[in-house]
Amino acid sequence: MNTRPVHVVGGGLAGAEATWQLAEAGVSVILHEMRPIRGTDAHHTDQLAELVCSNSFRADDWTGNAVGLLHAEMRRLSSLILACGDAHQVPAGGALAVDREGFAQAVTARLAAHPQVTIAREEIAGLPPADWDSVIVATGPLTSPALAEAILALAGEDQLSFFDAIAPIVNFDSIDMDVAWRQSRYDKEGPGGEAAAYINCPMDKAQYEAFIDALLAGPKSEFKAWENVPYFDGCLPIEVMAERGRETLRHGPMKPVGLTNAHNPAEKAYAVVQLRQDNALGTLWNMVGFQTKLKHGAQSEIFRTIPGLEKAVFARLGGLHRNTFLNSPRLLDRQLRLKADTRLRFAGQVTGVEGYVESAAIGLLAGRLAAAERLGQALEPPPPTTALGALIGHITGGHLEGGKGSFQPMNINYGLLPPLDTPKRTDDGRRLGAKERGRAKKRLMGERALADLAAWQTPSPVLEPAE
Numbered sequence: 001m002n003t004r005p006v007h008v009v010g011g012g013l014a015g016a017e018a019t020w021q022l023a024e025a026g027v028s029v030i031l032h033e034m035r036p037i038r039g040t041d042a043h044h045t046d047q048l049a050e051l052v053c054s055n056s057f058r059a060d061d062w063t064g065n066a067v068g069l070l071h072a073e074m075r076r077l078s079s080l081i082l083a084c085g086d087a088h089q090v091p092a093g094g095a096l097a098v099d100r101e102g103f104a105q106a107v108t109a110r111l112a113a114h115p116q117v118t119i120a121r122e123e124i125a126g127l128p129p130a131d132w133d134s135v136i137v138a139t140g141p142l143t144s145p146a147l148a149e150a151i152l153a154l155a156g157e158d159q160l161s162f163f164d165a166i167a168p169i170v171n172f173d174s175i176d177m178d179v180a181w182r183q184s185r186y187d188k189e190g191p192g193g194e195a196a197a198y199i200n201c202p203m204d205k206a207q208y209e210a211f212i213d214a215l216l217a218g219p220k221s222e223f224k225a226w227e228n229v230p231y232f233d234g235c236l237p238i239e240v241m242a243e244r245g246r247e248t249l250r251h252g253p254m255k256p257v258g259l260t261n262a263h264n265p266a267e268k269a270y271a272v273v274q275l276r277q278d279n280a281l282g283t284l285w286n287m288v289g290f291q292t293k294l295k296h297g298a299q300s301e302i303f304r305t306i307p308g309l310e311k312a313v314f315a316r317l318g319g320l321h322r323n324t325f326l327n328s329p330r331l332l333d334r335q336l337r338l339k340a341d342t343r344l345r346f347a348g349q350v351t352g353v354e355g356y357v358e359s360a361a362i363g364l365l366a367g368r369l370a371a372a373e374r375l376g377q378a379l380e381p382p383p384p385t386t387a388l389g390a391l392i393g394h395i396t397g398g399h400l401e402g403g404k405g406s407f408q409p410m411n412i413n414y415g416l417l418p419p420l421d422t423p424k425r426t427d428d429g430r431r432l433g434a435k436e437r438g439r440a441k442k443r444l445m446g447e448r449a450l451a452d453l454a455a456w457q458t459p460s461p462v463l464e465p466a467e
């Protein structure tokens with residue numbers, strides 16, 4: 001058996017969790033963390049798993065919230081991050097929020113005390129040495145420049161982003177298809193022969209003018225000085241486009257040409273908002289060209305004025321931040337290994353997930369997958385019906401390629417899981433309202449996920465050879 005250590009680079013949420021999972025599987029690990037030798041623009045301490053901003057792991061209810069389901073799954077897989085979060089929680093209603101110092105100190109102490117773990121305080125300032133045969137890179141959104149450049153050179157131009165330009169994503173079943181319709185511009189067929197690839201939401205002149213006014217007036221988030229992201233002309237925030245001229249959007253992402261309203265062919269739309277399918281399941285649709293720095297509350301309000309999106313449920317709202325992440329669907333295999341150099345595995349925010357919990361979740365999976373590989377065992381990722389499986393599925397293949405920059409960081413959400421038929425009536429025959437059906441669906445998805453995770457965890461029985 002190969003007894004050489006696995007190397008984990010970066011001791012944030014993902015790296016700490018990956019290290020723990022490896023160590024608990026009996027594999028020796030060297031965790032390389034550059035702080036305090038070298039800092040980042042957001043971290044303030046030398047603790048592992050430092051929370052750089054909020055102290056919340058968000059909703060903790062597995063029956064009604066996708067991140068709560070992720071918590072539940074991670075607890076079942078002995079997550080260090082969840083165990084320390086639970087031990088250091090502070091009152092936060094239905095959310096799991098933590099005392100950030102107590103939490104980070106606990107993670108650091110548990111790892112430092114583990115007999116399989118060595119912690120090296122050093123920056124890995126280039127590709128890991130050739131004799132490290134198994135490495136997990138978990139260096140996060142603020143990966144040090146020297147390592148980021150080395151990864152860029154290995155992965156190829158355009159495959160590593162240094163900021164995210166996020167357009168909102170809408171759950172398909174919240175779009176009013178009595179108003180919107182499916183059609184590609186000029187009915188142009190895509191590579192798969194699909195001529196109705198987009199969902200189109202029409203606007204008349206008055207609606208467009210009101211929309212532009214709202215964009216210009218809406219509150220915007222400010223960049224932090226170190227975040228200063230240069231705007232690229234290909235992905236200007238919509239409000240910046242609107243500032244350049246009231247007609248700019250109508251000649252850009254909202255142009256109405258080549259489209260005929262299927263519900264009212266005689267009426268020509270003044271502007272059209274297009275949505276493009278975002279995941280293979282067809283449950284998530286992104287608003288094309290709608291990257292924005294509008295505050296989240298304003299986004300929901302303004303985008304729900306778009307005809308067809310009045311009841312939109314947003315799986316993700318737009319944003320623009322400094323961030324370092326790979327074009328994972330193209331670069332990583334299902335084991336989170338870099339196809340171009342399979343000794344390197346990636347974990348955490350650098351894989352294109354978003355959030356503390358999601359980063360730790362991918363760290364958990366990377367740790368388990370690397371441990372199984374080291375121990376000579378075959379391990380497949382969890383099934384796509386689980387939150388963990390949905391998350392890894394999204395970054396390693398669920399996202400549909402939609403041109404340059406189309407893969408953008410994402411939080412866990414129900415749209416990443418395969419849909420489920422919702423019961424229309426209670427057991428005693430009473431008809432369920434829309435809200436009740438929504439709640440019932442989430443609970444059923446949670447139950448399905450936890451049952452499937454349990455089956456994934458249980459080794460299949462060894463069959464006796466037939467006589």
Ligand SMILES: Cc1cc2nc3c(=O)[nH]c(=O)nc-3n(C[C@H](O)[C@H](O)[C@H](O)COP(=O)(O)OP(=O)(O)OC[C@H]3O[C@@H](n4cnc5c(N)ncnc54)[C@H](O)[C@@H]3O)c2cc1C
Pocket residue numbers: 009010011012013014015032033034035039040042043049050051052053054055056122123124125138139140141142143144147322347348349350354355356357359360
């Ligand atoms: C400013 C900011 C605020 C955020 N706020 C939130 C929030 O409120 N809630 C939320 O859920 N998510 C937030 N996020 C998003 C994200 O979930 C967190 O950044 C999360 O910490 C990511 O986990 P990670 O393990 O991938 O990276 P990190 O936790 O950042 O860990 C990466 C580690 O790698 C180390 N490192 C980097 N380069 C090297 C190198 N070359 N050699 C050795 N070590 C290296 C770093 O020092 C760091 O300790 C925020 C992100 C940023 C940038």
